[in-house]
Amino acid sequence: MQYEPVIGLEVHAQLLTKTKIFCGCSTRFGEEPNSNTCPVCLGMPGVLPVLNKKVVEYAVKMAISTHCRINGTSTWARKNYFYPDLPKGYQITQFAHPIAEAGYIDIEIGGAKRRIGITRIHMEEDAGKSIHDDLSPFSYVDLNRAGVPLIEIVSEPDMRNTDEAVHYLRRLHEILVYLEICDGNMEEGSFRCDANISLRPKGQKEFGIRAELKNMNSFRNVQHALEYEIQRQRAILEGGGGVPQETRLWDVSQCVTHSMRGKEEAHDYRYFPEPDLVPVVISDAWREDIKNALPELPMEKRERFLSAYNIPPYDAGVLTASRALADYYEEVVRLCERPKIASNWVMGDFLAYLNEAKLEIGESPVPPAALAELIGIIGDGTISGKIAKEVFEGMWKSGKNPGEIVEEKGLVQISDTTELEKIVEEVLEANKKQLEQYRAGKDQLFGFFVGQTMKATGGKANPKIVNELLKKKLSMS
């Protein structure tokens, strides 16, 4: 029997606010344990949470960017459960009236577009962090993260394979980072993903019983965990068994999922309206203000790059992968007006050196103006494309302008026909045997003569003129 996977994803994104959602404690990561805490986030009796306005703005930004309907009035609820990293015994979240619903994002795989629905986006507070030590009979709790703002983005069960799931996640991640509302760091937990996955016989309408997967802290882990789960559930179904509804944890060291036992009752959260917080009301005017301040989103940027610069879709994809890279590229193009060559340089040498040095775009020793100048002097024939690579290396290491490097190293391209003619003659003279073979019909030796001439000039010969000269000389008998 053919089975079809049905996948839905829940993403928790930590918002890049300075302070927590309901108190003025800092959200900085990696501080001394429990140092960023106060009576509100410690869950002391009698304290009053007050909502951070920025959290609402950020949530609305994400909602608009994912084509959601913004609910004019949204409310808060308490989700009750006991866990040591949840000091109040309940999490403040949104339940019956989330801030946004019914959106979508489009993904594209191998040229085919798919629309993945977004059920809802809601705001909530993060819990603290528990640390478990195998050798100790204790767990340790750090409440610095308790009260850090999150948005939860819940997808429709619209994905049918692991590729679609990972593409959806990447798009979501990219939008959050573009909007500068989440740093997207999966390892530090600022972008977390849970997955619901079930199988059904192909052609069947009803969904099968799903498992909920947790603990996947990279795109690769999400893909692997889903792939494992598809195999596992298929084996159960093919053996005539039933998949139990349960939460499973991805174990990255063994590449399997394990059942998380003893959570049956935890699903009885007894949500009720949070009496300490009044509703959030988003007026049309406020929503429009936020909308007007939105940056260009990755998809739109990609489309614009394709049409404005006439570069291949692959290039547009790479160049718009981050806002900083896209801005860098656009500045180079604005200055040199050669979009395709600029794209080759930015995607090629520039990114290679950047990755090698593990630097951010803003830390690059080669600013856009310098790269544009380099592309300019290739274009006007001052240096060849080959020499340009050497010049770029020099620019990267010294931070100097291409002009300075070319002058220092004497790399100016030789375009003087008389000078090159002399060199070509010397090359032919020195390689009489090959010359005879060429004239006897061995055409492929043409490249050999080009190579020898370039070698004789230290790569500085203008390749176009060398080609012309060689053609002329070799055709003479």
Added chain:
Amino acid sequence: MRITKEEVRHVAHLARLNFSEGEEEKFTSQLNSILMYMDILNGVDTAGIQPMTHAISLGNVFRDDTEKESLGAEIALEGAPDGKMGFFGVPKIIE
């Protein structure tokens, strides 16, 4: 009867409360009278009235995203029965 003794026991368990047999009886009967009063309220005609989510008709009470000084770990842990290396020590949560 709006609520059974089994339901009271279940809710008590979720709230980690331990009741004696006598208390279970008492709370079941008290909760039933509260829930029955809700039935009287349910008789009120509320057609065309928006449900309330809050006792005060107020919206958008915000604070700005500006940092305030935190208590710090030492004070935060002062009341903790088991503060270990700056952490709250609790009985092991996972096996």
